[in-house]
Every structure is written in C-alpha cells, then in structure tokens.
Amino acid sequence: MKILLMGNPNVGKSVLFSRLTGVRVIVSNYPGTTVSYTRGETKMGEDTAEVIDVPGTYTLEPTSEAEEVASEMLHTGDVVVNVVNATNLERNLYLTLQLLEKDVPVVVALNMWDDTKHEGININLDKLRELLGVPVIPTVAVTGEGIKALVENIPRATSPHLPLRRRDQRWAAVGRIIDQVQHVTHRHHTWWERLADASVKPLSGGIIALAVLAVSFIVVRFIGESLIGYVFDPLFNNLWAPVLMKLSAILQGGGFLHDIVIGKLIGGQVDFVQSFGLLSGGLYIPFAMVLPYVVSFYLVLSLLEDVGYLPRLAVMVDTIMHRLGLHGYAIIPTLLGFGCNVPAVMATRILESKRERFIAATLISIAIPCAALQAMIFGLVGARGAQYVVIVYGTLFVVWIILGTILRLSVRGFTPELLIEIPPYRLPQWRAMLQKVWMRVYGFLAEAIPIILGAVLVINVLYFLGVFEAIANFTAPVVTNFLGLPKEAVTAVVIGFLRKDVALGMLAPLALSTKQLVVGSVVLAMFFPCIATFVVLLRELGVVDMLKSTGIMIVAALITGGILNLVLG
C-alpha cells in the first residue's frame, strides 16, 4: 500500500512523516524535474506500507513545478493523508475539497490541534467530519498525539466523490464549512508574533537579518573548523597517511600509477593538500575540506528553516535580489556558497525558473569565495594589511552586483514575483531536523564524491600528458601584459582549475607586490571554479549553459583583473 502525505507547506507534514516512518528514509528526485520528495515505510498491523512525503502544495491546479509534481503523484497513491493546519482551516480546506473531488480515499489529519486552544479557535469536529464525509483525526505531530488514531483510521479512508467545482464555487464552499464548524474567540498578539512581525519590517527586519547572518556565519565556521581540526585532520594525518606511505613504497615512490593513485610526494611525504592523487587529495578534499562545512552549514540552515526564519530573510533581501534577476530565496544557495560552491550550485535547484538557476549558479561560482579560498585570502592578503582584504571582498561584491544586473538585463525570460507564506516562528523539532540534516549530508556525499574522484582522475591524466603546461604557455602573454602578474603566476592560475586555495598558495613564494597579490587573488577567486564545482555546474545547467557560464566567468575575471591592475597602479 502506498500512503501519500499531502497538504499545504508549513503544516507539519515532515514532522508527521518522521513520526510515521523509521530511520530508513530515502530522498528521491522526481523524474525530469528538480523537485525532490521523501519516502519511508510504516507498520500497518502486520503489513508494511510505503509512505511518501509529497511536496507541499496549496492547490491541485499547479502554479509551480513542485505543485505539478504533487498533483501528478496523487495518481500513484492508494490513500491520501491530507495534513491540515488546524489553526488555519480556511486556507487549508481548499486543497482538502479538491482532494475530495478526486477518486482517491482520503483521511484528514487536523494537525497543530494543541495550538487551536491558546489561539482561541474552536472547531466542531463532528460537524467537520459530517460535512467532509471522511475521517478527521486531530493530531499534534510534534508530540506524537493522535498519530496512533490516525494510523488506525487509514483503512477507513473514503472518497466522497464531491462534485467538481470551479475555483470560486470551491472557495464559497470552504466559507460555508468554516461558518458551520469554526468559532474564533478573542486573540491577543503573543510575544512570538510581535517578533515575527518585527523581522519583516524595514528597519528592525534589516537589523535582525544582519545579526542572524553574522551569527550563522560565525557558527558555521566554528563548527566546520572544529570538525576539521579535531576530527578529520587527525584521522587523515595519523591513520590514513601511514597507509598511503606503505602503498607508495609498494608502488616504488613514483611513476604514472603512483601519481594517479597517491599523487606527488611533497618532501618525501604525502601532503593531503598538494598531493593530488585519488586516495590522497581525492578523498581529503570531499571528506576533510568540504564535508565539515556542508555538515555545519546544513545544521544552521535547517535550524533557521525549522524556526521559520528563512521566508523572512527572503522577504528582506527580495528587493536586492530582484535587481540581480533573482528571487529572495536565491539568498540560500548564495550563503551556502561561502562554505563550499559545490552544495551551493546544487541548492540552486530550489529556484523556480531555469533563468534564475543559471544566474544564481553563475554568480555563485564567480563572485562567492568558498571557505577554503577565504582562509587563503585572509592568510596571504591579510598579511599585507586588512585594507587589502577589504579591497578583495569589496571587488567581489561589486562584481556580484554589476554582473547580476547585466545578467538580469540580458538573460531571456523573467523572474516571477515573490509570493510566499510566512509561517509563525516555531521551536525546532530536533528529531525531524536532524533527520533532514542527515538526508542532506548523505545526498551531498552520494552526489559529490563520485564527481570529485572522477575529476581528480581526469585532471591527473591531463597533467601527466602535459596539457596544463601547454595551456600555461599559451595564456602567458595575457597574464603578464594585461593583469601585470609575473609569468610564473600562470601556473597558479591554471592550477586554480583544480584547487583554488592551493593556487593562491602558489602565489606566496613568487615575491609579488601587494598590488599583484590583490589582482592575483581576485582573478583566482573569479576564474574557473574548482573542478568539483565545474562538474556540478555541468550537471545542473547542461553543456550549453555551462559553457556560457564559463565564458562569462573568463571575460569577467579578465576585465576585473585588468581594471584592478589599472586602478591600483
């Protein structure tokens, strides 16, 4: 049996899902779309049933890709559990009535039942059951109240086959039901609600947004750096390095196979940052450099999401983002990019149109420096004075704004206007939240690791064949004349294709002037994304758009570097 959980967004559907199912939960992508959904299993007496957490939808007349998926999935289910927010019955019943017009058995879970009491809402359950003609079970997903009754009532789900209605008739029917079953007494604004309103007002909202972003940033870096410093680095250095050294001896310390598998030994030792082999850098990059930030970022992101802050942030930044041809929600992948560009580009899937996904992915890979790169910028450029770090970041920010404006004006299509629900603030449910973090991290690992390993392999073969040297010689005149960098910096720029932070590190021994260092850092940051990001771009955008994005990148990096070279000169 296949049970579909359907309902509006923000009704506690996912919490109910994690109550019903165990730990074996799978996230899948709906074929041909960027929409993902979650699957799990539940015990129904002796049998197990499949439970699907269908993407949240307000209507079966789809207005977005996620809603299209939701209405298509409806045909695949045996029973629908319609999760309804009891504190917002008017809006939720519209979808309920649509479901009851279809030929599928429905049971209604009247979730957040506990909140109706202190919000002064009185719902006549018997009357509601009678009017809808299906079982209606009050539930409180966060405490588990009513879940047992809900499961027991799934076999009693029925379809009343309501007559098909037009939209206005359906809303009128919702109005009649509400008049008969719901009675609202006084309602005074709570402390939470005041805070909720403050976070979308211009002044207080702006201050709150800046504070939340600053704290998130610090927390992400703190957790990420702690994981690297206390967990992953010791693991790799103390346990994995000796194994690789033994393997290196077996492979006689050099040669084609050695360089592919282990990479070049640095000073007779495996250096995880510079030995670029499948088992050295190929494992170290995804696990010890990227994963810690992915974990810490998803923790913070999921917390902000479950508390209900993200829609408010989207509202606050919507005006700016629209100037760049984006939508308030594009702030999420953009922020993710400061940790690592790979999951950031993957996260552009949450954006609705192909145009927005292209603009967001291009802007991220050009103007958003990842954590590894930022650490190098702080280390190298910061040593010459804090003002130069400000110049590097300031330049990237200006590029972000100008390039975004150009893309908004030149990429065809339009960006739909913001229209989102702003849920009340809620305390996060740890179980559901950690389950979500785990699924996201797992999804990242499953997608990114094969990509990174494959890329390391290909790059090593190309390097061995001397392809990079040829590129370096070919591009040398541009780098020296236009950007004012020494010829040796060419190799660094080319290596930047593999690893940006390493490339920046290669600028260190070149005795560059401060101006050259600033130009070099900016160009490296903007130039080709690292190979992992590059492959993800290819996957998310397709060949044609990825090539366009790369072209924009090269032109933008050269122009910006050239201008900086002139201005700072």
Place this chain on the structure above:
Amino acid sequence: MPDEGQTTLARMRAGQSGIVVQLQGGFGMVNRLSALGIIPGKRITKISATLMRGPVTVEVDRARLAIGFGMASRILVQLDE
C-alpha cells in the same frame, strides 16, 4: 479610476484592513494568488512593507503572506470605514 475608499494593496498603510475587490492581473497571477486564498471578498490586513518597492506582508485567513510589490499594486482593496 478606483471607486471611493478603494486603493491598491501596495498603497495601503501598515495596519489598514479592507476587503479584496479585484485582482487586476492575468490568469497566472490570479491562479497563484487564489491558491493562497487571496480572492475577491476576502478580508486582508497589511502588516508591513519593505523599502524600495519590496514585498508587502499581509494577513489573510489568519496566515501571513509576503507579496511582491508589482502584484500588490494590482490587488484592489475596499478599505474599512
């Protein structure tokens, strides 16, 4: 010209309420708005606006929604007395 006492959601002041009279937009806009319960006849209260023609926040059916400025300026509202 809007009738007396009518204005657009974009022009309403924070705290004002009224009844939605008309959605002056194409099928796509009407479809998106009505999915969220914004239909003629609904009570609507403006909570706040953001700077520089940013989204406006409203309360409809006991839920809060953020609506882009362009859409908000095409939602006609009959203000309360």
